[in-house]
Each structure stands twice: as C-alpha cells, then as structure tokens.
C-alpha cells in the first residue's frame with residue numbers, strides 16, 4: 001500500500017512527521033505508522049495487555065448506522081463487533097466495520113495539517129501546526145468576507161462528516177452552507193407530489209413486505225446498498241413475497257430476487273408507462289377506488305388541461321399563512337352537473353366529456369387513456385428490450401396486489417428522465433390501489449427501517465446567527481457565476497457533488513482560498529490550499545464525540561481512542577477556527593456540553609434519554625413508544641391539496657408532464673448520434689465494499705475489491721481487450737484510467753463501475769472526468785431541484801496508452 005507516498009509525490013510521510021515535530025498531540029505517532037507494525041505484537045500480548053471497551057455508531061451513508069462494541073487492548077483498537085441488542089434487526093456489523101481496526105491506522109489517513117507549497121494539483125504540501133492552520137483560515141475567511149460580503153464564503157459538509165455534532169461554523173459566519181444536493185431525489189421529484197410526500201422515503205417501512213404479494217425493486221441494489229436491511233428482503237421472501245428486480249445488470253439483488261428483468265438503462269419510464277396502459281386497457285383497476293381515493297374523476301379543461309374547481313380559503317400547513325386552495329370539480333352523474341369533489345352524496349363520473357360553463361371538459365381518467373395510447377406493450381419492448389409478454393405478466397401480477405414499488409436511488413435516478421420514472425410508478429400505484437394499505441406502497445423503502453424520528457435539541461446560537469441562503473446547489477455553482485470566493489469542505493464534496501471534473505477543477509482554481517477537512521486523502525486533496533486531518537468516529541478528545549438519532553434510537557459516539565496522529569474532530573476544528581476569529585464563545589465548552597444540549601428536547605420520544613443513560617446502556621437508547629416496527633398505517637388521507645392520491649400534475653402542464661410522458665434520457669438514448677463515437681452507457685453505483693470514496697484506501701478491503709470498470713466479454717473482445725487490462729475510459733469531457741474486469745452480468749453496450757475511488761488509485765485520473773453535467777431544465781420546476789445525470793453518460797474504452 002503506497003498511497004500516502006504516491007500522493008505526496010516524493011515527500012515522504014516521515015518528512016511530514018519531522019516537519020511537524022514539536023506540535024502538541026503528536027504522542028505515539030511513530031509507533032503506529034502501519035498496521036503491520038502493531039497487529040502481531042498486539043495479538044501476542046493478549047491477556048497481559050490492558051483492555052477496555054467503548055461503544056460508538058458507525059457509518060450513516062451506507063444507510064445502516066450499526067451500533068458497535070469496540071475493544072481497545074494496550075491502547076490499540078483491536079476488536080469491533082456488534083453492540084449486543086435484544087432486537088436482532090439492530091445487532092449488526094459488516095466487513096467494512098470490522099476492518100476499521102486496520103483502516104483507521106492506515107496509510108491513507110491525513111496525519112497533520114498541511115499547507116500547499118506547489119501549484120494547485122501538484123500535490124506538494126508542507127506540514128504546519130494547528131495554530132498556523134487556524135490563523136491562516138481565519139485570515140482568509142475574513143479577507144474574503146470583508147471584500148465580497150458574508151455569503152462569498154461557502155462551508156459545506158459531506159453527509160458522513162455531519163454525523164457527530166451539528167456543524168455551527170457556516171451559521172456563525174453567515175456563510176453559504178450549500179444548496180440542493182442534485183442527487184437521490186430524482187424519482188422522488190416525480191413521485192412525491194401524487195402522495196403529498198415531504199421527503200425521500202415511502203411512508204411505511206420494509207418490515208411489512210411479508211404482507212405484500214409482489215415487491216418490484218427498481219433501480220435498487222439493496223442487498224449491497226442497505227446491507228443490514230437484507231433480512232427484511234429474505235424474511236419476506238420466506239413468507240412468500242415475490243421479488244422482481246428491474247436492473248440492466250445482474251446485481252447482487254437481482255441474483256437473489258425471484259425474477260430479474262434485464263431492461264435497457266434509462267428506460268424505466270417506458271416500462272411503467274406500458275404497465276399503466278396494460279392496466280387501464282384490461283380494466284385491472286377498481287373504479288370504486290379511483291372515484292373514492294384518487295383525482296382521476298376530477299374535471300380538466302380538454303384544451304388547456306387546467307383543473308376546474310372553486311377557490312376556497314385555507315391555511316398553509318407550514319407557514320400558517322392564509323392561502324386559497326382549489327377544490328376540484330367532478331361531474332355528478334345524478335344531477336348532471338359539475339360540483340366540488342367533496343360535496344355530500346356526489347356521484348362522480350370516472351370517464352367522459354362534459355360541457356361546464358361553456359368549456360369542454362374531460363375527466364383526468366379520460367385524459368389518461370388518451371395520453372397512454374402510444375405506450376403499447378410492443379412499443380415498450382422496443383424501448384426497454386424486455387419481451388411484451390413479460391411486461392404484461394408483471395403488470396398483471398403487480399395490479400393484483402397487495403404490491404410494492406420499491407425504488408432505490410441509483411440507475412435512472414441519475415438519468416435525465418428520472419422524474420418521469422417516479423411519476424409513472426406513482427401512476428401505477430394509484431391506478432391499482434397499491435398505496436395506503438398494509439403491504440402496498442411506492443417510494444424508497446430499502447433503507448427505510450423505522451418511521452420514527454426524534455426532534456433533537458439544538459445548541460443555542462446568537463440571535464443574528466444563520467447561514468446565508470444558497471441560491472444554487474454545488475452542481476450549479478461550479479458552472480454559473482456566483483459570489484463565492486473562498487470555500488471550506490468537510491469531506492470530498494467537490495469530487496462528488498458535481499459531474500464533469502474539468503469544470504469543477506477550473507472552479508476550484510478560480511477561488512482565492514480552499515480548505516478541506518477529512519479523515520482520508522481523498523481525490524480533492526491535491527487541489528486545495530490547506531488540508532486538515534479529522535479523527536475517525538473511534539477517536540475523541542472528550543468522553544463523548546457526538547449523539548444522533550438513527551434506526552429509532554438515540555446513539556452515542558463514545559471515546560474509543562484519543563485522536564490518532566495529529567487529528568481533531570470536526571467539532572474541535574470548527575471551534576479552533578472560531579477561536580482564531582474571536583467567536584469561540586458561541587461554541588459549547590466541550591463534547592459533553594454539546595451532547596447535553598442535543599439531548600434536551602420536548603419530544604416525548606426522547607423522555608428520560610440523558611447522557612448518563614446512554615453511558616449506562618452502552619451507547620444506544622431506544623426512542624420511547626416506538627415498539628411497532630411497521631409504523632402507522634398510511635391510509636388514504638394524504639397531505640395533497642385534495643387529501644386524495646393526485647397523479648395528475650397540473651403544475652407540469654407547461655412541461656408536457658401533467659401525466660407522465662415518455663422522454664428519452666439526455667445522452668444515453670439509443671438514437672443519439674454520439675453513440676457512434678461513444679457507444680457505451682456508463683453506470684456508476686455503490687458497492688458493499690465502500691461507502692462512496694471511503695475504504696478506497698483500506699488495505700484489507702483492497703484485497704477483496706480493487707477499483708475497476710466492468711464490461712461484457714462481447715464488448716471487450718470487439719475492442720481487443722482482456723480481463724485485467726489497464727484501460728482508458730473517455731469521452732469529449734475527459735478520461736480516466738483503471739483496470740478492466742469482464743463480467744457477463746453487465747449488459748452489452750454498457751459499462752459499469754462502483755463510485756467512487758481516489759485518483760491516486762486511478763493513475764492520478766478522476767472517474768468524475770467523464771460524467772455528464774447537463775441538467776434537465778424541468779428540474780428547477782420540481783420540488784427537489786435538478787438532478788446531476790451522472791449515469792446519463794456515454795463513453796468509449798480502449799487500452800491505456802494506445
């Protein structure tokens with residue numbers, strides 16, 4: 001494992017250590033340089049060695065939040081195992097968790113504060129003291145905000161970097177703290193409106209799958225991406241639930257499902273539009289359900305699509321402000337006139353054309369039938385590559401119910417037409433009465449393990465504190481002009497939260513100052529001015545390093561070890577900067593004071609959960625009153641304006657998407673002339689061996705999983721490529737180099753890679769160089785904004801160096 005040396009380009013790690021000599025907190029650094037130096041003696045010393053245990057939680061971003069019991073022997077973290085738990089569902093650990101006993105001591109750690117001495121991108125740094133680092137940051141932040149205003153500073157956290165204490169610095173400095181994410185809400189953008197969602201997840205949980213007859217897994221590899229919740233899949237399968245996995249790759253989840261539907265990438269909307277047509281054409285719906293619980297009988301202007309109705313006074317649920325809400329009309333069959341849908345005794349017509357006040361109107365259902373006309377089974381076979389008979393059969397099984405559509409957030413979520421897919425799922429669920437009852441549902445389930453969330457307390461900030469609003473997400477900021485002149489990132493945001501690395505790199509170079517705080521030497525490190533070493537979740541300065549709410553518990557991050565090398569926690573890094581800026585008074589004294597503030601809450605679910613109780617109960621206390629793993633039944637009363645399922649989106653008429661309408665992906669569509677140059681649709685998704693880039697530099701994990709791109713053997717042989725070749729993947733945006741692996745599980749005409757890995761493991765290149773950054777304009781009209789079309793990317797592959 002030569003990563004640290006490779007990355008530092010000739011300045012050896014020993015050189016850094018010498019440079020940093022004399023810095024407080026350096027204790028023990030020489031002795032713990034590599035795993036090899038400590039593992040054998042630590043084992044040999046068993047028994048004689050001092051031993052203690054402590055408890056912490058692990059990663060958020062693998063969506064598992066395992067509770068861990070850690071054994072420290074002779075000052076070394078030596079054993080990681082699941083924290084004993086009566087509830088089997090939460091008694092978990094994976095290989096990544098166990099391997100932390102090597103990873104946290106590994107060469108990929110950032111060890112001391114480093115200041116860039118060469119050009120940006122040269123990777124040349126010198127070690128400096130924490131005092132120097134804090135003063136430099138304070139000076140640069142002040143310079144920037146004095147010259148360009150408070151919002152010219154951008155301070156943003158990766159998800160994984162905000163799992164201990166709430167970040168405060170952006171709020172205290174009035175800096176921008178990051179806008180919309182641009183990922184993971186693509187299908188949700190099209191799905192949520194029908195059911196009045198306010199977030200990413202389905203309203204019920206995956207524990208009720210045994211009550212479903214069929215679960216459709218779409219763009220979802222949950223057996224790797226929600227590993228610990230695999231038991232919900234297998235328990236339901238044992239109980240007789242049929243799992244159908246829609247994936248252009250024979251994924252781990254496809255391999256365990258009852259049926260695998262091998263559709264072409266980016267074609268999910270076509271699949272589900274054909275489902276809807278088949279359901280409607282064959283009467284696989286209950287007219288009674290449609291009239292009672294959905295908007296299908298609502299009247300719309302036949303020409304404009306506008307929903308007819310009367311305006312009523314109401315109150316906005318979030319702001320409490322008075323608002324006017326439209327009460328839609330239906331056609332009452334007994335009186336033969338239009339009237340509000342909620343009129344007592346109204347007999348709504350499901351279909352028909354009517355004259356209302358001189359306007360020709362149709363019901364939403366009548367419009368749906370017209371809109372679906374072209375989406376025949378044969379058409380869908382042509383687009384998706386799945387036989388028409390298979391599409392028809394699965395649509396019938398789904399319609400019979402109770403059925404679930406469980407979408408992940410990979411695949412199409414990162415393709416331009418993602419919201420159309422989500423909208424089409426919602427349409428199918430609503431048509432077939434597969435929403436609102438136990439064993440039914442639609443949305444993100446695979447990581448939705450508990451419906452219970454606690455409202456935790458907060459550290460009180462000065463009255464005028466608050467982050468500046470971010471007018472755009474990171475993905476936009478790197479492309480458009482804005483007022484940002486300096487930035488600080490906790491984690492590897494610049495390489496992950498925008499596609500097309502060349503543009504991001506240019507943007508980074510345009511800044512006056514960039515600082516990154518991370519545990520590991522991620523790909524972005526070479527391109528910044530200052531690097532700060534963060535300690536892992538196993539290390540704390542105080543006895544408590546964080547508290548959080550996950551999996552229906554309050555979890556505690558206890559000190560397992562003192563911070564390794566010269567690292568500090570994110571909290572103490574923020575506080576150090578605040579001290580240098582003269583605003584440290586606004587911070588809690590220490591972790592204990594911060595934790596107590598977060599545990600002070602009016603939420604009855606948190607009654608009696610104190611810091612002492614968390615220590616007594618080994619770092620995890622279940623929220624009060626959350627015994628039922630299924631959660632409350634969703635019911636038909638939804639937070640939509642009418643309280644019904646509303647799959648017709650009046651606000652999207654101007655986009656031609658009132659009902660979902662097939663739209664090609666942005667780049668990977670079959671007839672794109674660019675395919676002649678770049679014939680491979682390139683999907684990136686997650687792997688059980690990593691949490692995004694994390695574990696890229698974990699030596700033990702690397703023995704099992706090296707960075708590589710996968711191709712079907714057919715595509716490899718037509719290019720003269722063999723398994724194990726070093727290859728270059730490229731398009732007009734850029735290129736990267738990696739190892740090729742042949743895999744029959746990959747559809748011909750596509751390429752696959754697990755995101756993300758360090759540039760140092762890709763010969764200094766970046767996978768993000770090729771990804772598509774062209775946003776779909778419609779995204780700005782949708783609740784969660786535009787999505788980055790990472791997977792809507794065409795590439796070609798050749799042998800490296802040719």
Ligand SMILES: Nc1nc2c(c(=O)[nH]1)N[C@H]1C(S)=C(S)[C@@H](COP(=O)(O)OP(=O)(O)OC[C@H]3O[C@@H](n4cnc5c(=O)[nH]c(N)nc54)[C@H](O)[C@@H]3O)O[C@H]1N2
Pocket residue numbers: 061158159160161162163183184414490491492493495496497498517518519520522534535536537570684685691692693694755756767768771790791
């Ligand atoms: N090309 C391409 N790009 C993608 C995707 C894709 O499919 N293709 N997927 C996108 C998706 S869905 C997501 S969610 C994002 C995720 O990408 P990120 O948001 O970057 O992922 P995270 O896991 O939140 O953060 C990982 C980073 O935080 C660091 N870190 C971990 N713990 C801590 C800590 O306690 N403190 C600090 N300071 N740092 C810490 C890790 O070392 C690593 O650098 O990537 C997106 N980018």
Ligand SMILES: Nc1nc2c(c(=O)[nH]1)N[C@H]1C(S)=C(S)[C@@H](COP(=O)(O)OP(=O)(O)OC[C@H]3O[C@@H](n4cnc5c(=O)[nH]c(N)nc54)[C@H](O)[C@@H]3O)O[C@H]1N2
Pocket residue numbers: 061062063184218219220221222224225226227246247248249251264265266267268407408409410411412683684685686687688689690691692791
């Ligand atoms: N171990 C681990 N778990 C994680 C993470 C991690 O980094 N590591 N990250 C978490 C995060 S932030 C996210 S966003 C989730 C994502 O996890 P998932 O929601 O499971 O998404 P992916 O694994 O990206 O992709 C799911 C599947 O979609 C398939 N796919 C690709 N294109 C298409 C398509 O056009 N149509 C269909 N139907 N399928 C397609 C891919 O082959 C893949 O098997 O994972 C989370 N869980």
Ligand code: SF4
Pocket residue numbers: 058059060062063064065066092093094095096097098227228691
């Ligand atoms: S990385 Fe593994 S051990 Fe850690 S939280 Fe995720 S699933 Fe659990």
Ligand SMILES: [Mo]
Pocket residue numbers: 183184409
């Ligand atoms: Mo994600």
